[in-house]
Amino acid sequence: MNTNLPTSLQALNPKAAHTCLGIENFITSKLQKSLSGTVLLVALSGGVDSSALLIILTCLAKKSGFTVKAAHFNHQIRHESDAEEAHAQSLCNALHIELLTEKADVCTYASENKLGLEEAARILRYEFLESSRVSIGADWIVTGHHANDLAEDVVMRLIRGTGWPALGGMEAICNNRRILRPLLMTPKSTLISFARSSSLIWCEDASNTDKNFLRNRVRTEVIPLLCKENPAFLEAITSLWELAQIDSDHWAAIIDQHLDKTDFEQPVLLKEDLNSMSLATRLRMYKAVLGSMGKGQPLQHNLLALDAAWKANVGGKVVQFPGNKIATIRKGSIYFSYR
Amino acid sequence: MNTNLPTSLQALNPKAAHTCLGIENFITSKLQKSLSGTVLLVALSGGVDSSALLIILTCLAKKSGFTVKAAHFNHQIRHESDAEEAHAQSLCNALHIELLTEKADVCTYASENKLGLEEAARILRYEFLESSRVSIGADWIVTGHHANDLAEDVVMRLIRGTGWPALGGMEAICNNRRILRPLLMTPKSTLISFARSSSLIWCEDASNTDKNFLRNRVRTEVIPLLCKENPAFLEAITSLWELAQIDSDHWAAIIDQHLDKTDFEQPVLLKEDLNSMSLATRLRMYKAVLGSMGKGQPLQHNLLALDAAWKANVGGKVVQFPGNKIATIRKGSIYFSYR
The missing domain is CATH 3.40.50.620 (HUPs)
Structure with a gap:
């Protein structure tokens, strides 16, 4: 050398x-x-x-x-x-x-x-x-x-x-x-x-x-x-x-702000918060909550299906995600848990 | 036939x-x-x-x-x-x-x-x-x-x-x-x-x-x-x-909400509004205002340069854009006009 x-x-x-x-x-x-x-x-x-x-x-x-x-x-x-x-x-x-x-x-x-x-x-x-x-x-x-x-x-x-x-x-x-x-x-x-x-x-x-x-x-x-x-x-x-990094920071700040309020044992996205979010924000929020719950990547159509169920306000509706995770809609809020 | x-x-x-x-x-x-x-x-x-x-x-x-x-x-x-x-x-x-x-x-x-x-x-x-x-x-x-x-x-x-x-x-x-x-x-x-x-x-x-x-x-x-x-x-x-359309709707709503307040003859982005925005939002806002002023596509580095000048709060600083458009920083607000 x-x-x-x-x-x-x-x-x-x-x-x-x-x-x-x-x-x-x-x-x-x-x-x-x-x-x-x-x-x-x-x-x-x-x-x-x-x-x-x-x-x-x-x-x-x-x-x-x-x-x-x-x-x-x-x-x-x-x-x-x-x-x-x-x-x-x-x-x-x-x-x-x-x-x-x-x-x-x-x-x-x-x-x-x-x-x-x-x-x-x-x-x-x-x-x-x-x-x-x-x-x-x-x-x-x-x-x-x-x-x-x-x-x-x-x-x-x-x-x-x-x-x-x-x-x-x-x-x-x-x-x-x-x-x-x-x-x-x-x-x-x-x-x-x-x-x-x-x-x-x-x-x-x-x-x-x-x-x-x-x-x-x-x-x-x-x-x-x-x-x-x-x-x-x-x-x-x-x-x-560079643009992606700028957007990444933008979304991370919004997600952190909301996830801060969430109990990681039993994550909930509350009706009043969801109502104030755009679809773009809600989808990223679902992904972040599911990601915080451990392995298993949610697919895009799973996330869209959850949002459609939330929008239709189907009480008691359960949407399943990879990794044995489920989301349940109750009174306009979404409760996340394991099957 | x-x-x-x-x-x-x-x-x-x-x-x-x-x-x-x-x-x-x-x-x-x-x-x-x-x-x-x-x-x-x-x-x-x-x-x-x-x-x-x-x-x-x-x-x-x-x-x-x-x-x-x-x-x-x-x-x-x-x-x-x-x-x-x-x-x-x-x-x-x-x-x-x-x-x-x-x-x-x-x-x-x-x-x-x-x-x-x-x-x-x-x-x-x-x-x-x-x-x-x-x-x-x-x-x-x-x-x-x-x-x-x-x-x-x-x-x-x-x-x-x-x-x-x-x-x-x-x-x-x-x-x-x-x-x-x-x-x-x-x-x-x-x-x-x-x-x-x-x-x-x-x-x-x-x-x-x-x-x-x-x-x-x-x-x-x-x-x-x-x-x-x-x-x-x-x-x-x-x-x-589909994801792009969802994000497009998200950003359009934010931009419309702010542009509604703006005088199209003399567009201004006010200090208090800019302070509440992320960089991702500010860049899109600059682009929307410049777009509303007629022909001439701003380049990414122009927009980033404007934001850097705004952040540094360089009073009187003028940033030039294609189409004879200029942005002037005064007391934390940005004033858009033609050269």
């Missing part, structure tokens, strides 16, 4: 420094998050995205006042897995970054739990990242998801079907899961330029071209068509994402 | 009758629109969509209590244009429907106004449809846009970049333009089945396969990939559309 990798903004050429500062600005201005005094745990695969992320954060650490650590999960599902771990280790050595590693038998876990290999790897990887985060006292798990990943995510959500603001794509901050995605507005091409200018060597993940995965088909077949129609397609996606 | 075309629900086979009733249900239940006593003017190209629409509405006319008329615009841009007009005429004769027709020189209009041929045709066609609607006293112009058109529209909006709820696609009712799209939830395949079972003959528009048009590339290249990933992709799109 090149031991002359940049570890400060001063060591970067102007373009690379500009990339770093743009990412810092995204965190502080758009996400309105100060990372001063925090410890960041970078999820380091050894690919170009997370490797560039590690260098970018290392260069920003002094200015922004955070500490950078890294964690590498060895999936052991490819021939190159051990070489990737060794690469991650030498990268961290060169940058003087503490690295946590873990090997896991993803194949056995997948077959035992009847999961796809990718899904099993994702579950075990995030379990490892979260336990690492806790063990070293880090505040955030930081991932290398970038604007191209975001575009793929939006297109996959469109294909599978979703609502709004979910259609806008993955979040940049996930408070529950302590995940931060500071590269989400940065195109992959910018990361590659950054990596090259830093003389970074990285591992190419061969599974990224495996057409058995939906994500890879979207990346290699769908996104190029969309970019051909609009060369600024990635910007259209990041703009859409 | 087959003179045994069905003109009543009773003349249809059960599946075709079911298609008709589903469309009637969409109008009355989802759109909550009664068409009883109205006159509908079908925009009839002679293709399968609008021809099926004409028969469907003819079969529903008695039950729903509306009158059906038709209008055909002869673009004269293809060899088949006159044959298509003759076809539309014989279809209307067979169904005993009054048909209005007009020929126009689209090519000259396009070159004189420096427009693309498709754009010029669209403008002249809608001018003709609206003047026909007024001249025969029809309530609505009814078009054959179906669920596949909707999916193309959503994908094109995603490609070009847009906000929400616009991303959900075209409206089923356009009150300003008096346009109704009752087939918007109906897949094209259902219309073709309907047409075949009615022994309908229709004209294929050769320009529908012309790859020079974005819409055709989306139809033939992008949508098939999305449908391959999710065979229920059209349903995902119509579900998304």
